[in-house]
Amino acid sequence: MNLNDPIAIRVRGIVNRFGAQTVHDGVDLDVRNGEILGVVGGSGTGKSVLMRSIIGLKTPEAGEVEIFGESMLNREEDEALAIRKRWGVLFQGGALFSTLTVAENVQVPLREFYPELDQDLLDEIAAYKVVITGLPADAGPKYPSELSGGMKKRAGLARALALDPLLLFLDEPTAGLDPIGAAAFDELTLSLKKTLGLTVFLITHDLDTLYAICDRVAVLADKKVIAVGTIDELLALDHPWIQEYFNGPRGRAATAAIDRKVKIEA
Amino acid sequence: MIEFANFTDTSDGKNRRLSFSGGLTLARMGDLPKRLSAVEGAVNQIDLSEVDRVDTVGAWLIYRLGKDQNAIICGASDDTRHLIGQVAKADEPVKMRPEPLNPVLRVLQEVGDSTTTAMQTLYGLLGFFGAILIAIAGVMRHPSRFRVNAVIQRFELVGVKALGIVGLMSFLIGIVIAQQGAVQLSQFGAESLTVNLIGRITTRELGVLMTAIMVAGRSGSAFAAQIGTMKLNEEIDAMRTIGVSPIEALVLPRLLAGILMMPLLAFYAMIVTMLGGGIFCWLSLDIPPITYVQLLREVIPMTDLAVGMTKAPVFGAIIAITGCFQGMLVEGNAEEVGLKTTAAVVQAIFLVIVLDAFFAVFFTWIGWV
Numbered sequence: 299m300n301l302n303d304p305i306a307i308r309v310r311g312i313v314n315r316f317g318a319q320t321v322h323d324g325v326d327l328d329v330r331n332g333e334i335l336g337v338v339g340g341s342g343t344g345k346s347v348l349m350r351s352i353i354g355l356k357t358p359e360a361g362e363v364e365i366f367g368e369s370m371l372n373r374e375e376d377e378a379l380a381i382r383k384r385w386g387v388l389f390q391g392g393a394l395f396s397t398l399t400v401a402e403n404v405q406v407p408l409r410e411f412y413p414e415l416d417q418d419l420l421d422e423i424a425a426y427k428v429v430i431t432g433l434p435a436d437a438g439p440k441y442p443s444e445l446s447g448g449m450k451k452r453a454g455l456a457r458a459l460a461l462d463p464l465l466l467f468l469d470e471p472t473a474g475l476d477p478i479g480a481a482a483f484d485e486l487t488l489s490l491k492k493t494l495g496l497t498v499f500l501i502t503h504d505l506d507t508l509y510a511i512c513d514r515v516a517v518l519a520d521k522k523v524i525a526v527g528t529i530d531e532l533l534a535l536d537h538p539w540i541q542e543y544f545n546g547p548r549g550r551a552a553t554a555a556i557d558r559k560v561k562i563e564a
Numbered sequence: 565m566i567e568f569a570n571f572t573d574t575s576d577g578k579n580r581r582l583s584f585s586g587g588l589t590l591a592r593m594g595d596l597p598k599r600l601s602a603v604e605g606a607v608n609q610i611d612l613s614e615v616d617r618v619d620t621v622g623a624w625l626i627y628r629l630g631k632d633q634n635a636i637i638c639g640a641s642d643d644t645r646h647l648i649g650q651v652a653k654a655d656e657p658v659k660m661r662p663e664p665l666n667p668v669l670r671v672l673q674e675v676g677d678s679t680t681t682a683m684q685t686l687y688g689l690l691g692f693f694g695a696i697l698i699a700i701a702g703v704m705r706h707p708s709r710f711r712v713n714a715v716i717q718r719f720e721l722v723g724v725k726a727l728g729i730v731g732l733m734s735f736l737i738g739i740v741i742a743q744q745g746a747v748q749l750s751q752f753g754a755e756s757l758t759v760n761l762i763g764r765i766t767t768r769e770l771g772v773l774m775t776a777i778m779v780a781g782r783s784g785s786a787f788a789a790q791i792g793t794m795k796l797n798e799e800i801d802a803m804r805t806i807g808v809s810p811i812e813a814l815v816l817p818r819l820l821a822g823i824l825m826m827p828l829l830a831f832y833a834m835i836v837t838m839l840g841g842g843i844f845c846w847l848s849l850d851i852p853p854i855t856y857v858q859l860l861r862e863v864i865p866m867t868d869l870a871v872g873m874t875k876a877p878v879f880g881a882i883i884a885i886t887g888c889f890q891g892m893l894v895e896g897n898a899e900e901v902g903l904k905t906t907a908a909v910v911q912a913i914f915l916v917i918v919l920d921a922f923f924a925v926f927f928t929w930i931g932w933v
Contacts (some may be wrong), residue, residue, distance in 0.1 A: 383591070396896070396897030396898050396899060397897060397898075397899050399661065399662075401658075401661065408590075412590060412593070414595070415593075415597070416597070416598070419597050421660050422624065422628070423621055423624065424658075424660065425654075425656075425657075425658035425660065426620070426624055426651055426654040426655060426658075427654075428658050429653075429654035429655075429656050429658060430620075430650065430651075430654040435656050435657060435658045435659065436658075436659050437658075438658050438659045438660045438661070439659050439660060439661045439662045441897070442897065443896040443897050459620075461590060462589065462590050462619035462620050462621060489650070492646075493643065493646050493647045494619065494620065494647070495643075
């Protein structure tokens, strides 16, 4: 495993089918080391399925997935485990363990991979992860059913960050958050990327997020990745879906918001 | 390869300095936290110039050491300093676990909780029963709201799909009753009474009771789990907002399936049990099938069958109602579904056996013996 590989995730020719329905037909994608890659696409284009294929929750029918130069498909379980330590995943609904408190949820991966850590240090680590992700200080002993949607997301992120991963997979992190919370989440992702040198694979529909923090954006459509690039590069392309996406009413609103922000800062 | 985290302890008389080296990351931490907490005496300087990589856990350890010892951190790269700053910002007192309770109070609280839960369950069950009656009245007034498809589907799941397992169970029980009965009765030279034993115990008690237990385990649990999961997914809430009564849409079909399928299954179970017993009698006691059937007709009064078939729909209703009721009680998390499913089966079987005792007394009282 080469952690300085310029390409953190390399996906080649992924094919995914559910019965007769083909979701992916030859998906190629590179995620560069240290970038935030936004993945967009219409509903049902298989953004989450792509993420699940990369993290090994779904074995694709064909194709190749490499993480830091290591092939991830058909690995022995214990080898895959060593690589799994390197990433954190935030699922759409948070996927917190419902029978554990927030603090215990954050400590699960730590306990699993580093059983030698003592309880005091585990508590301290969980405490600052909880604060870093913007949860209130009394959230530690709460159960997921007592949390709001936004707090669940933050707790899920705290758990995803528990092992200080190099790779972070976020599935619609800002969906269902209020604009202030969403903006705070964006800044959090950005600052984590800067301080920890994270590579982030970010599935989102949130145009503000795309404009604010993504280095590049990959567009999933027609069962393939049809384009990857900065938003400006994508806008220069003549694909109807991309044009509709970024130049539709919501796309223009997001651009206007960014322009306003730039003006105020200038 | 990055080295494991390590530190050296040097002193130049005035200043004591801890110099760290290697990777201050979770993966390269080793026993560093323990060794750090074993350091005694005041430290003035923390030197990070030999450190390769730092993650937030490493940054936290350095920050905590610096804070506890009031030491100066030097030689840190910009990134590391930034990271330590971030971690420092996150240093707030955070509650980790719920406040522990006085044990005496806890016992009291748990006794009180269980009592109120039991009372509320009873009250809720009564209310649930009422809601079912209202739904039945509603469907009677508007027959078009009756969900034929849902009911037929339940018939299949509760009745048809249970035929295999109920049949197998009944057949084996028939053999066991015949065999055990024959062994005991042969001591009195009364093997031929085995037929009486099989015929009467099956029609009066075992056919219905064993079927009820099997249906409670198969369908009562399924009802609780299905409805509980729907409750968690907010499907029940969605139904209510659309204007569909969950009692009508979910509970009534299951109740009807329970009431109608239980007698059929119970009758089937009786026949198969007698078949099993008959085969044993034929092979082991030399009672030919034709004689066996003739004997059965002589020894089983019609009232026995009536006793069994009266109980069956009641048991079916009880199993369906407890299953649906427990499913509706699910709240909060996935673990609840499991708990309520267990509760549904346990309560259903318990209630069936209690009612069976009442039925036994009642039928004796009216002279159906």
